[in-house]
Amino acid sequence: MTTHGTLEMDSYRLAAYTVPCPCYICGGGNNFDAELCRHCHAPMALAHQATTQKIHPRMVAAIGPSGAGKTVYLGMLTDMLSRQVDDLQMLARGAFSIKLQQHAMAALSRCEFPNKTPNEPDRWNWVHCQVLRKRQKPAELIMPDLAGEALLEEVDHPNTFPVIRSFLAKCSGVMVLVDAPNAESGQSDEDFHTMKLISYLCELVTDKRNGWATRPVSLIFTKGDQCENCFEDPAAFARRHTPGLYQQCRERLKRHRFFAVGVAGQCGFRNEAHGRVHVPLRVEPRGIIEPFKWLLQEMGT
Amino acid sequence: MRRFPNWTLNKLLVGAVPACVLLGVATGHWTVGAGAAAAALCALAIRNPNWRPRWKWQVAEPTDENNQTVDWSPPPAPRPPTARRAAADDSLVEQMIAQGREALLLRPQIAANLNETDLASAQVALDEAMAIVPQGAVNMRARCYDDFEEADAPRGERLVQVEGFFLDRFPVTNAQYQLFVSQGGYEQMSLWDESIWPAVLGFTDETGQPGPRLWQQSKHPHGKEDHPVVGVCWYEAAAYARWAGKRLPTDPEWVKAGCWPVATEANKPVQRKYPWGDAMDRRLVNLWGNGVNDTVAVTASPGSGSVGGVQQLVGNVWEWTSSSFGTWEPTGRKVETAAPLKSIRGGAFDTYFDNQAGCQFQSGEAPLARKHNIGFRCCLGFCDVTLSSPSPGRGTSAAAATEREEVHA
Numbered sequence: 172m173t174t175h176g177t178l179e180m181d182s183y184r185l186a187a188y189t190v191p192c193p194c195y196i197c198g199g200g201n202n203f204d205a206e207l208c209r210h211c212h213a214p215m216a217l218a219h220q221a222t223t224q225k226i227h228p229r230m231v232a233a234i235g236p237s238g239a240g241k242t243v244y245l246g247m248l249t250d251m252l253s254r255q256v257d258d259l260q261m262l263a264r265g266a267f268s269i270k271l272q273q274h275a276m277a278a279l280s281r282c283e284f285p286n287k288t289p290n291e292p293d294r295w296n297w298v299h300c301q302v303l304r305k306r307q308k309p310a311e312l313i314m315p316d317l318a319g320e321a322l323l324e325e326v327d328h329p330n331t332f333p334v335i336r337s338f339l340a341k342c343s344g345v346m347v348l349v350d351a352p353n354a355e356s357g358q359s360d361e362d363f364h365t366m367k368l369i370s371y372l373c374e375l376v377t378d379k380r381n382g383w384a385t386r387p388v389s390l391i392f393t394k395g396d397q398c399e400n401c402f403e404d405p406a407a408f409a410r411r412h413t414p415g416l417y418q419q420c421r422e423r424l425k426r427h428r429f430f431a432v433g434v435a436g437q438c439g440f441r442n443e444a445h446g447r448v449h450v451p452l453r454v455e456p457r458g459i460i461e462p463f464k465w466l467l468q469e470m471g472t
Numbered sequence: 473m474r475r476f477p478n479w480t481l482n483k484l485l486v487g488a489v490p491a492c493v494l495l496g497v498a499t500g501h502w503t504v505g506a507g508a509a510a511a512a513l514c515a516l517a518i519r520n521p522n523w524r525p526r527w528k529w530q531v532a533e534p535t536d537e538n539n540q541t542v543d544w545s546p547p548p549a550p551r552p553p554t555a556r557r558a559a560a561d562d563s564l565v566e567q568m569i570a571q572g573r574e575a576l577l578l579r580p581q582i583a584a585n586l587n588e589t590d591l592a593s594a595q596v597a598l599d600e601a602m603a604i605v606p607q608g609a610v611n612m613r614a615r616c617y618d619d620f621e622e623a624d625a626p627r628g629e630r631l632v633q634v635e636g637f638f639l640d641r642f643p644v645t646n647a648q649y650q651l652f653v654s655q656g657g658y659e660q661m662s663l664w665d666e667s668i669w670p671a672v673l674g675f676t677d678e679t680g681q682p683g684p685r686l687w688q689q690s691k692h693p694h695g696k697e698d699h700p701v702v703g704v705c706w707y708e709a710a711a712y713a714r715w716a717g718k719r720l721p722t723d724p725e726w727v728k729a730g731c732w733p734v735a736t737e738a739n740k741p742v743q744r745k746y747p748w749g750d751a752m753d754r755r756l757v758n759l760w761g762n763g764v765n766d767t768v769a770v771t772a773s774p775g776s777g778s779v780g781g782v783q784q785l786v787g788n789v790w791e792w793t794s795s796s797f798g799t800w801e802p803t804g805r806k807v808e809t810a811a812p813l814k815s816i817r818g819g820a821f822d823t824y825f826d827n828q829a830g831c832q833f834q835s836g837e838a839p840l841a842r843k844h845n846i847g848f849r850c851c852l853g854f855c856d857v858t859l860s861s862p863s864p865g866r867g868t869s870a871a872a873a874t875e876r877e878e879v880h881a
Contacts, residue, residue: 254761255763279824279825280825280827280828281618281619282615282828436835436837436843436845437809437813437835437836437837437838438809439807439808439809439813439836440807440808440809441805441806441807441808442808450807452797452807452813452835452836453819453823453828453833453835454823454824454825454828455760455820455822455823455824455845456760456822456824457822
């Protein structure tokens, strides 16, 4: 007994498998039903949205050393913009885009910080969203929550994480997060790590017209609640406490600005089985939206 | 030698000017007349440099039927409960009441020396400014209470007995704090803890003058008279309270005023999550979600009062309490901090999560921190004041309070 129908369906499926579906981030070929890119582990939903809905989002990265507060910042930013009806609003595209916000907010409302972002790219949270602004066209953006350790690994040993390399090369703007209390306390590691990141960016795309030297970079001092004076004049704070970064930005980046943000009003720590855990004593965001707003303006979206 | 009074000589000089002119014209020696008139004018000018002739006709003041002067000036604007002014000729008692320091007058040592009228005025002022919170038990919850399983929940709460007390109906406003600053509160070292004396010189505003951090030239921001004072550290709040004859509320006192526990047959009292009930109502409070992003007047949300009439316990500004942070955490779940913190309660205009503005939520801040979103209100124990006309449920003096305790026992 023959089963013609089944054979026919299979052949269609086989045919579909033969057509490569390029990843939106790294451009690598994938099967049409892949959930994550097999090369860079970015969600393939981005590629499907690009082909079927003709949406070509621009990319924005939040980078910084491990523990600088990238997950908290991005989570807080997405939540604030999706909650407030103001001149800037954010609408998530696809359920996967809400995971970061959900993860960060669930932790903060319990007065905990979210867990460290794992190094494996397939476990990162990606945000694809539409940003609505008054009297301006909506902007489509992709913002992944990159792991700080993976970032530094890629900077020290290029091509360890191809997804980071291809993503940063395509980014239209970047937010560099710096731990303000660490910088204030004189830990030069903070300065060196951010200098490495800026240097990596500038070497990544060296084109004079379209390279990182001309793309907008917002430099954000995080955890401002623990060093109030960084809010007064972030640029002066950078000059005093991260002189290397300040000088490098002045010399190598044409469009950059310093900002200060804070999410927790005050912090403490609790002794858990696996060691000391930092806990926020309350959540009162300060200056979260300004760096993002400036970046959007500079990107000209 | 007899001296003319000033006004008589002035009148003579004024009269001399036309007289000299007329005499000069009539006699033909007009130069002499003009010279004499000019001399009289010069003398008048030297004697009274600021004197102006009143050429206007005097208009009789309108009077009422009883032949008393009617005041046509517009009626005074209704004053918020937190801002009162004292006239210079007020008696000391009236001035102290106007400054919001009636609690000092009602201290047993001082009240004994006041007459009945003054005592009654002070009591009325106290009733206006402060609400009564009766004595009773309040259930204090740890921050980590929600993390416990049901069986373990008792580990995260503690029943605390609180004596009856008065609590400010509103947080202390800029206008009230201005009086403290203007009266030299930062120079009266007796108001400050001795340990903090070296730091008091550093409690300055943006211009380096004594005052809250965000003020300028020891003056509060214009148009924010009735906003709660912010930018004051715990010690400044405590000094103000001492100046006003009051103190900062303890943690259980603050929670009791907000949660308003009701003793039932159950083991623990029934308590509210927010002063008005168990559900958040964003229209009643100034939190991040409202989009104001700044303090509002203390009278801005009249519906947010507690059962006892204490307003704005939740939202607008965090409030310092006299207790230490972390007192209610069970062993093994303590939150450690670099330095000891003081407890703050109630959430502020930039508090993001509703659950962190609830009456049971405790946060902490360093006692020397002068944050933009922390204010305070004061309280006063029943036993600290003398009240002449006792009312049910209210203490009248230390002796009466003791007596009541014995009855309860």
